[in-house]
Amino acid sequence: MAASITFGNPAATMGAARATTERTWVRWSLIGIAVTFLATFLFLPLAIVFSSALAKGFSVYFAAVREPDALAAIKLTLIAAGISVPLNLVFGVAAAWAIGKFDFVGKSLLITLIDLPFSVSPVVSGLIYVLIFGLQGLLGPWLAAHDIKIIFAAPGIVLATMFVTFPFVARELIPLVEAQGTEEEEAALTLGASGWQTFWRVTLPNIKWGLLYGVILCNARAMGEFGAVSVVSGHIRGRTNTIPLHIEILYNEYQFAPAFAVASLLALLALATLFAKSAVEWKARQYSEEMAKMSGESL
């Protein structure tokens, strides 16, 4: 009767599975609701974006994407993301490192401040910069006197994008760094590594998947941000429009096919982001399973 007490006993496993499984009709109606919901709110709009973009043929599509104002918008979006994502990467790693590895006064205040952009409406985030750097703002007269333009210019857009996206990397890394503790860093120090060597050789490799995940989300938000950027941009065609703002202008002018053509670029970005995100998640899960295996056995 030894077989009946082995762990891999198929009868026991099946019994356990049956105990936690719903009846067939419950299962299918739950799946049905989920699929209908996804189809209505995600797949259908996505299909409409692409079909409307191509409604007047490929020539209109490519003309809309290659038109100078559109190219300027794409360029500005890339600049805004290209500046804000690396800066937030550095900030996020520094903040996570400080919060995860050290105890200091004001730590919880710092965590709250990092969350601020999540809780503040993007329009307010934009207005903050208008109130500081705008002509009637706090620093307005000084900036005007020195001929520095921030609001209604590219610097304002970069600032607003940075503000809106700065929680992404830090938020992703803080729990990870906290969970990993400081033992590996201490081990590196006793082995003679400098702080810099410890960071590059020990800390960074341990957080790389979480970091990549944060950067992907940060980038998607940086390129798609509308509210905050809209307030500081001034909507000057060919100069201060980002992709989302350009789409809005086209749409308001009843140029539906071009509007959707440019919108399809953002939709493609979203799809690419989703794909990259799943790939990173999959890779990170593999990694954390190994980690769990390691710490699980050692506890």
Added chain:
Amino acid sequence: MSIEAVGITKKFGQFAALNNVDLEIPGGELVALLGPSGSGKTTLLRIIAGLEFPDSGTVRFDGNDISDRTARERRVGFVFQHYALFRHMTVFENIAFGLRVRPREYRPSRVQIRTKVHDLLKLIQLENLADRYPSQLSGGQRQRVALARALAVEPSVLLLDEPFGALDAKVRLELRRWLRQLHDEIHITSVFVTHDQEEALEVADRVVVMNEGRIEQVGNPEDVYNYPASPFVYNFLGNVNLFHGRIDDDKTYIHESETGHVVYVRPHLLDIARLSSGGSHFRARIKHINAAGPLVKIEAIAEWGDPVRVELPQERFRSLQLMKNEEVFIIPKDVTVFPARKEMARAK
């Protein structure tokens, strides 16, 4: 290299982890810091390593004050309880780490590093696992890799924080004998922290018993076990029966109303007899018998109502043929007496 800690005090908030501790460790010895959790033993080890800095006090290596040096500058080998292996590096890369991070002028060549790592792999008997990742190793193997990694940088002292704490009983036994052998071969001054008295007594040349941020006793295992300096040490190093008593004319009286002293007796230093022998003894009733293991563990109730634990060799138990609920005489073979006031002050 000898280690000296003088007047070390360390507080974490209100909690005093170490209270004016003095400790001298001669070069080449294997020393155990033994104590219950919260006794300050790990804090003391981390202060010696430079991973923690004391509020006051001095640490000296070979007489040189190194209190202001960082962990990096002290050249200590540190082995962590949970190994702290670099999880994204192979066994080989883990062991080579300390050599590879050296400034270029001190860094050994690629070939030298390879030779060194392979020598260490041979030492820890894991030559064929060089390309594995830590997650693919068992607990005992990981701990040996951690040890090899610490030894690779040729440290002046080796510090181990509960090195066997996370392993299961059998591996722990193997590994601690292996550590003893290793130490006999390489003679590096080593300090390890443990809360397991058996481990400390078996492995170490010298045992430092700690309690509540103080050192209770320092001595070789025999001395600490046979001549405990305080009730705490006696208590901590093994099972014990406590009786209140007094001393008169070199005689010890157990369970007297006028109790100036506390009498300590280990369970294996009590014998059981059916008949009064005329010597020292007291009556008891047997409550429970556990005959599994090399010693038979017997729980009895003394005539004044307190529980008493006795451990008898199997042969003695068989020849007596003791039964549950039987009335017997218990004969103390050896006792240790401490003044009661000291006991109360320590016990809290």
